[in-house]
Amino acid sequence: MARVIVDVMLKPEILDPQGRAVQGALGRLGLDGVRDVRQGKQFVIDIDGDLDADRRETLERLAGELLSNPVIEDYRMRVLADGESL
Secondary structure, eight states: OEEEEEEEEEOTTSOOHHHHHHHHHHHHTTOTTOOOOOOEEEEEEEESSOOOHHHHHHHHHHIIIIISOTTTEEEEEEEEOTTOOO
Protein backbone atom coordinates (compact mmCIF):
# COMPACT_ATOMS: atom_id res chain seq x y z
CA MET A 1 0.00 0.00 0.00
CA ALA A 2 1.17 3.50 -0.77
CA ARG A 3 0.09 6.60 1.17
CA VAL A 4 0.14 9.88 -0.71
CA ILE A 5 -0.31 13.25 0.98
CA VAL A 6 -1.41 16.27 -1.04
CA ASP A 7 -1.22 19.62 0.79
CA VAL A 8 -3.07 22.49 -0.88
CA MET A 9 -2.52 26.12 0.09
CA LEU A 10 -3.61 29.45 -1.31
CA LYS A 11 -0.88 31.14 -3.32
CA PRO A 12 0.99 33.75 -1.25
CA GLU A 13 -0.47 36.65 -3.22
CA ILE A 14 -4.08 35.51 -2.62
CA LEU A 15 -5.89 37.07 0.35
CA ASP A 16 -6.76 34.49 3.01
CA PRO A 17 -9.73 35.79 5.05
CA GLN A 18 -10.04 32.58 7.09
CA GLY A 19 -6.35 32.74 7.98
CA ARG A 20 -6.76 36.40 9.02
CA ALA A 21 -9.74 35.52 11.21
CA VAL A 22 -7.76 32.78 12.94
CA GLN A 23 -4.78 35.13 13.36
CA GLY A 24 -7.00 37.66 15.12
CA ALA A 25 -8.57 35.00 17.33
CA LEU A 26 -5.18 33.66 18.39
CA GLY A 27 -4.17 37.11 19.60
CA ARG A 28 -7.42 37.56 21.50
CA LEU A 29 -6.94 34.14 23.10
CA GLY A 30 -3.52 35.02 24.46
CA LEU A 31 -1.04 33.91 21.80
CA ASP A 32 1.02 37.02 21.11
CA GLY A 33 3.40 37.54 18.22
CA VAL A 34 1.51 35.65 15.51
CA ARG A 35 2.75 37.24 12.29
CA ASP A 36 0.58 35.36 9.80
CA VAL A 37 -1.80 32.40 9.47
CA ARG A 38 -2.62 30.68 6.19
CA GLN A 39 -5.29 28.01 5.98
CA GLY A 40 -5.20 25.07 3.61
CA LYS A 41 -6.43 21.56 3.10
CA GLN A 42 -4.85 18.14 3.09
CA PHE A 43 -5.78 14.99 1.20
CA VAL A 44 -4.54 11.60 2.42
CA ILE A 45 -4.83 9.02 -0.34
CA ASP A 46 -4.18 5.32 0.34
CA ILE A 47 -3.53 3.25 -2.77
CA ASP A 48 -3.37 -0.54 -3.06
CA GLY A 49 -0.10 -1.82 -4.42
CA ASP A 50 3.00 0.09 -5.40
CA LEU A 51 3.09 3.66 -6.66
CA ASP A 52 4.73 3.23 -10.05
CA ALA A 53 5.67 6.10 -12.38
CA ASP A 54 2.33 6.00 -14.25
CA ARG A 55 0.27 6.16 -11.07
CA ARG A 56 2.47 8.93 -9.69
CA GLU A 57 2.03 10.92 -12.90
CA THR A 58 -1.74 10.44 -12.73
CA LEU A 59 -1.78 11.61 -9.12
CA GLU A 60 0.28 14.70 -10.00
CA ARG A 61 -2.19 15.57 -12.77
CA LEU A 62 -5.22 15.03 -10.52
CA ALA A 63 -3.66 17.05 -7.69
CA GLY A 64 -3.17 19.94 -10.10
CA GLU A 65 -6.58 19.71 -11.77
CA LEU A 66 -9.01 18.21 -9.25
CA LEU A 67 -7.68 18.66 -5.73
CA SER A 68 -6.44 22.21 -6.20
CA ASN A 69 -7.47 25.26 -8.17
CA PRO A 70 -4.32 26.16 -10.12
CA VAL A 71 -5.42 29.79 -10.48
CA ILE A 72 -5.34 30.52 -6.74
CA GLU A 73 -3.74 27.49 -5.07
CA ASP A 74 -0.42 25.66 -4.98
CA TYR A 75 -0.07 22.04 -4.00
CA ARG A 76 2.67 19.78 -2.75
CA MET A 77 2.48 16.02 -3.13
CA ARG A 78 4.57 13.59 -1.13
CA VAL A 79 4.62 9.84 -0.71
CA LEU A 80 5.11 8.49 2.78
CA ALA A 81 7.62 5.71 3.29
CA ASP A 82 6.41 2.47 4.86
CA GLY A 83 5.80 3.06 8.54
CA GLU A 84 6.10 6.85 8.24
CA SER A 85 3.26 8.73 9.91
CA LEU A 86 1.65 12.02 9.01
